[in-house]
Amino acid sequence: MSSTGNGHALITGLGAVTPLGSGVENFWDAALHGKSGIGEITLFDPSPYPSRIAGECRDFDPTDYMSRKEARRMDRYGQFGVAAGIEAAQHAGIVDIVRRRPERVAIVIGSGIGGISTWEREYRVLHERGPGRVSPFLITMMVPNMAAGQLAIMLGATGPTQCPVLACATGGEAIAEGLELIRRGDADVVIAGSSEAPITPLSMAGFCAIRAVSRRNEEPHRASRPFDAGRDGFVMSEGAGAMVLESPEHAERRGAEPVAAVAGYGRTTDAYHVTAPDEQGRGVERAIRLALEDAGMSPEDVGHVNAHATATPTGDGPETRAIARVVPHAHVSGTKSMTGHSFGAVGTPEGIMCALALKHKVVPPTINLERVADDCERLNYVGPEARRVPDLKGAISNSMGFGGHNVVVAFRSVE
Numbered sequence: 016m017s018s019t020g021n022g023h024a025l026i027t028g029l030g031a032v033t034p035l036g037s038g039v040e041n042f043w044d045a046a047l048h049g050k051s052g053i054g055e056i057t058l059f060d061p062s063p064y065p066s067r068i069a070g071e072c073r074d075f076d077p078t079d080y081m082s083r084k085e086a087r088r089m090d091r092y093g094q095f096g097v098a099a100g101i102e103a104a105q106h107a108g109i110v111d112i113v114r115r116r117p118e119r120v121a122i123v124i125g126s127g128i129g130g131i132s133t134w135e136r137e138y139r140v141l142h143e144r145g146p147g148r149v150s151p152f153l154i155t156m157m158v159p160n161m162a163a164g165q166l167a168i169m170l171g172a173t174g175p176t177q178c179p180v181l182a183c184a185t186g187g188e189a190i191a192e193g194l195e196l197i198r199r200g201d202a203d204v205v206i207a208g209s210s211e212a213p214i215t216p217l218s219m220a221g222f223c224a225i226r227a228v229s230r231r232n233e234e235p236h237r238a239s240r241p242f243d244a245g246r247d248g249f250v251m252s253e254g255a256g257a258m259v260l261e262s263p264e265h266a267e268r269r270g271a272e273p274v275a276a277v278a279g280y281g282r283t284t285d286a287y288h289v290t291a292p293d294e295q296g297r298g299v300e301r302a303i304r305l306a307l308e309d310a311g312m313s314p315e316d317v318g319h320v321n322a323h324a325t326a327t328p329t330g331d332g333p334e335t336r337a338i339a340r341v342v343p344h345a346h347v348s349g350t351k352s353m354t355g356h357s358f359g360a361v362g363t364p365e366g367i368m369c370a371l372a373l374k375h376k377v378v379p380p381t382i383n384l385e386r387v388a389d390d391c392e393r394l395n396y397v398g399p400e401a402r403r404v405p406d407l408k409g410a411i412s413n414s415m416g417f418g419g420h421n422v423v424v425a426f427r428s429v430e
Contacts, residue, residue, distance in 0.1 A: 020278055020279050020308075020309055020310040020311025020312070021198065021279060021309050021310075021311070022197075022198045023194075023263070023276045023277060023278045023279070023310070023427070024193065024194050024197040024198075024205070024260040024261060024262065024263075024276065024277045025260070025261050025262075025263055025266045025271070025273035025275075025276050025429065026258050026259065026260060026273055026274045026275050026276065026277060026370050026426075027106075027107040027108075027109075027259050027260075027261050027266055027271040027272070027273050027274065028102075028103040028104060028105070028106035028107025028108070028109065028258065028259030029102070029103055029106055029256075029257070029258050029259075029274060029367050029370065029371075030098070030099035030100060030101065030102030030103030030104075030105075030106065030208070030255075030256065030257040030258070031099055031102070031254070031255070031256045031257075031363075031364050031367055032072050032075055032095045032098050032099050032210075032254050032255045032256075033052065033070075033072065033252075033254040033255075033256075033354055033357075033364055034052025034053065034070030034071060034072055034073070034252050034253070034254060034354055034355060035050060035052045035353060035354055036052075036074060037072060037074050037075045037076075037079075037098070038102065039102065039106070039367065039371075041074075042364065042367075043367075043368070043371050045353070046350060046353055046354075046368060046379045046380075046401075047377065047379060047380075047401045048401075049353065049380045049382045049399050049400060049401070050353060051235070051236035051237075051239075051352075051353055051382060052070040052071075052252065052353060052354055052355065053068055053069070053070050053235040053236055053238055053239060053250050053252070053355055054068065054069075054070075054071065054073075054235050054236075055067060055068055055232075055235060056068060056069045056071070056214060056219075057071060057073075058071060058214050058215070059214075059215065059216050061219070064219055064220070064223055065223050065230050066219065066222075066223055066228040066229060066230050066232065066248075066251075067232045068229070068231070068232055068235040068238055068250060069214045069219075069250060069251045069252055069253075069355065070250060070251070070252025070253065070254075070354055070355030070357070071214060071252070071253060072095070072253055072254055075094075075095070075098070077089075077094040077098065079098070080094075080097060080098040080101050080102075081094070081097060081098075081101075081169070085165075085169075088152050088155070088156065089156060089161070089162075089165060090129070090130030090131075090132060090133040090156040090157065090161075090212065091130075091132055091212035091253070092126055092128070092129060092130055092131075092132075092159075092162060092210045092211055092212035092253075092255075092360075093130065093156065093161050093162045093165055093210070094212075095162075095210045095211070095212060095253070095254060095255035095360070096124045096126070096162030096163070096165075096166065096208065096209070096210030096255045096257070097162060097165050097166050097169060098255065099208055099210065099255040099256055099257040099363075100122070100124060100162075100166040100170075100206050100208060100257045101166070101169070101170075102257070103206055103208070103257040103258055103259045104170060104206060104259060106259070107204075107259035107261075107271065108269075108271070109204055109259060110170065112204065112269070113170045113171055113172050113204075114171060116203070117171050117172050117173040117174070118173050118174055119174055119202055119203040119204065120170070120172040120173075120174045120202060120203070120204045120205075120206070121172070121174035121175045121176065121177075121193070121196050121201065121202035121204070121205045121206070122163050122166055122167050122170075122172055122174070122175075122176045122177070122205070122206045122207075123163065123176075123177045123178075123179065123189045123192045123193045123196070123205060123206070123207045123208070124162045124163035124166060124178060124189065124206070124207075124208050124209065124210060124257070125159075125163075125177075125178055125179035125180060125181070125185040125186065125188060125189040125208075125209045125210075125359055126159040126160075126162060126178065126180065126185065126209060126210050126211055126359045126360070127159075127180060127181070127182050127183065127185045127209075127211055127213075127358045127359025127360075127416070128159065128211060128213055128218070128358065128359060129157055129158055129159030129160075129161075130156045130157035130158070130159070130161070130212075131157075131212070131213060131215050131217065131218055132212060132215045133150075133152075133153060133156040133157050134153075134157050135215050135216065135217050137149050137150055137153045137157075159178055159180055160176075160178035162178075162210045162255075163176050163177065163178045164176065166206065170206075172206070174201070174202045175196060175201055175202065177189075177192055179192060179209075180359070181359070181416050181418075181420045181422065182358065182359065182416030182417040182418055182420060183323070183325075183356070183358050183359065183361065183362075183414060183415060183416040183417060183420075184362060184414040184415060184416035184420040184421065184422040185209045185211075185358075185359035185360070185362060185414075185416065186208070186209035186256065186359065186360060186361055186362020186363035186364070186365070186366065186414060187280070187362035187363075187366070187412060187413075187414035187422030187423065187424050188282070188362070188414075188420075188422050189207045189208055189209050189362070189363060190207050190258065190260075190277060190280070190362070190363065190366050190424050191280035191282065191422060191424060192207070193205040193206075193207030193258075193260045193277070194207075194260060194277050194279075194280060197260055197261070197262050203261065203262050203265040204259060204260070204261050204262075204265065205259070205260040205261075206257055206258075206259055206260075207257065207258055207259075207260055207363070208255060208256050208257030208258060208363045209255065209256060209359050209360045209361075209362060209363045210254070210255035210359070210360050211253055211254065211255070211357045211358045211359045211360035211361075212253045213251060213253060213357070213358055214251055214252070214253050218251070219251065222251060225290065226248065227248050227249060227290070227327060228248045228249060228250065228251060229246075229247050229248040229249065229250050229326070230247060230248070231247060235250075237383050238250050238383075239326050239351055239352045239353070239355055239356075239383060240326050240352065240383040240384065240385075241322065241324035241325070241326045241331055241349030241351060241352050241381055241383075241384065242324060242326075242331050242335065242349055242381070242384055242387055242388060242391045242396060243326070243383060243384050243385055243386060243387070243388060244385075244386045244387065244388040244389065245385070245386070246326040246327070246328065246331070246388065247326075247328075248326065248327055248328075249325040249326050249327055249351065249355070249356040250326070250351075250355040250356060251355060251356060251357075251358075252354055252355030252356055252357040252361075253357050253360070254354070254357045254360050254361075254364060255360050255363070255364075256360065256362075256363030256364035256365075256366070256367050257363060258363065258366065258367060258370070260277060261273075273429045274370045274371065274373075274374050274429075275369070275370040275371075275373040275374055275426050275427065275428060275429055276426065276427050276428075276429050277366075277424060277425075277426060278309075278310035278311070278312060278409075278425045278426060278427045279306050279307070279308070279309030279310025279311070279312070279424075279425045280305075280306050280309055280310075280422065280423065280424045280425065281301070281302035281303060281304065281305025281306035281307075281308070281309060281421075281422070281423045281425075282302060282305070282420075282421065282422050282423075283298045283299070283301045283302040283305065283421045284298065284418075284419045284420060284421070285297075285298035285419030285420075285421065286298075286419055287419055288419065289417060289418060289419075290329075290417050291329045291330070292329070292330060292333045292334070292415055292419070292421075293333060293419075294332075294333055295333060295336055295337075296332075296333035296334055296335075296336040296337030296338075296340075297337070298419060298421045299323075299333070299334055299337040299413060299415055299421045299423065300336075300337035300340055300341060301421075302413075302421040302422065302423040303337060303338075303341045303342070303411060303413070303423050304341060305423070306411060306423040306424065306425040307341075307411075307425060309425070310409075310425035310427065312409055312425055312427065314341055314342050315344075316408060316409040316427070317342045317345050317409045317410065317411055317425075318345055318346060318404055318406065318407040318408060318409055318410065319345055319346045319347075319348070319369065319372055319373075319378045319404065319407060319409075319410040319411075320338055320342060320345045320346070320347045320348070320410070320411055320412075320413065321348055321350060321365045321366075321368055321369050321372075321379075321410065321411070321412040321413070322334055322335075322338065322347055322348065322349050322413050323351075323413045323414055323415045324349030324350075324351055324352075324381075325351055325356050326349070326351065326352070328390075330415065331349075331388070331390075331391055332388070332390035332391050332392075334413060334415065335347075335391045335392040335394055336392055338392070338394055338413075339392040339394060342411070343392075343394065343395070344395060345394075345395060345411075346378045346395050346397050346402060346404055347381075347394045347395055347396050347397060348368075348378055348379050348380065348381050348396075348397045349381040349384070349396075350365060350368055350379050350381070352380075352381050352382045352383050352384070353379075353380075353382055361414075362412065362414040362422070362424075365412045365414075366412045366424055366426070368412075369410040369411070369412045369424075369426045370426055372404075372407065372410055373407055373408070373409075373410055373426055373427065373428045374428070376403060376404055376405050376406075376407050377401050377402065377403050377404065378397050378401065378402050378404055378407070379397070379401055380397050380398060380399050380400050380401050380402070381396055381397050381398060381399070382399050383399075384396060384398060384399070407428065408427060408428045409425065409426065409427045409428070410425075410426045410427075411423055411424065411425050411426070412424045412426070
């Protein structure tokens with residue numbers, strides 16, 4: 016690596032709820048085996064919709080992480096975020112640390128939308144039964160900061176609590192903000208992550224209206240096709256991810272075993288269009304360069320890119336052009352081919368995959384990539400099987416959100 020950059024944070028715990036499985040071990044194993052988490056929607060009747068498929072977290076049971084009473088008072092996105100945060104805290108072994116020094120533990124759990132399923136349900140109650148029958152828990156279940164708030168309450172963490180909202184770049188933003196809290200000395204430990212549960216009638220109707228989602232309903236497992244000539248839009252999904260970040264000094268004092276390090280980040284805005292990136296990918300290119308500068312890494316240090324790669328006709332091409340101009344040699348994975356696109360949540364599970372790739376020296380596959388589209392650069396794409404990269408030392412995770420937001424997080428090995 017080129018230098019130490021502006022200061023790093025060690026990743027000492029991971030947690031995930033995804034369509035590939037709940038729990039990091041299940042998630043990572045399924046990803047390495049190229050499994051698809053996409054199927055027909057069961058959370059509501061999709062029959063009137065042109066897109067009827069999604070990545071649902073079918074094995075998730077909130078009572079594995081909280082009481083039934085607590086679960087009933089959270090929206091599904093809140094349950095996901097709390098579950099991922101609890102798993103990460105337990106994996107890192109920081110539950111007792113939170114009790115001893117709660118003021119030194121911060122939480123940054125973002126969401127792009129928040130409790131939309133609660134909003135939809137309670138609006139129907141208002142319309143059909145009147146204002147007196149609306150749930151008193153509507154507001155605390157709906158607002159997007161409540162996953163962070165509920166996790167802080169359950170763990171007893173009294174340090175800073177934040178909720179980034181940056182559309183599909185939210186997860187990357189949460190990790191970046193977590194790193195900044197460590198760098199500034201505002202916390203010794205940060206639980207950083209993101210959560211989303213957008214598979215609802217209204218949400219799906221909105222994305223169908225802008226023709227952003229795949230209509231490959233007869234082949235759900237083949238529908239999400241990043242970089243592929245046959246791609247026809249993203250596949251909606253849900254889930255959450257969380258990682259425990261620690262200052263190197265704090266982790267060393269307690270003998271923690273880090274997975275990898277968050278080394279830096281870059282953030283830019285396209286100022287171009289509300290849903291489409293700049294056609295040449297200049298905004299995400301600049302974010303990549305800023306992330307490497309912040310991390311003290313050179314382009315040659317980057318062996319792996321977890322691309323944003325949503326499989327939309329307008330999004331994949333510009334991102335590949337940005338990658339080609341900065342890190343054309345890197346092994347590029349489009350893991351939304353397996354997980355689908357969970358909007359605000361997706362950046363953290365993809366960051367988790369970067370961390371695990373660095374630890375295990377293997378990068379996850381891109382399934383359904385059969386023929387690279389003419390509008391995508393010829394990069395070093397990882398195909399349908401995971402690829403061993405014995406000398407892997409650095410990785411980046413790209414996130415690009417509606418509104419033109421770009422967040423790139425740089426990770427490096429701790430070996």
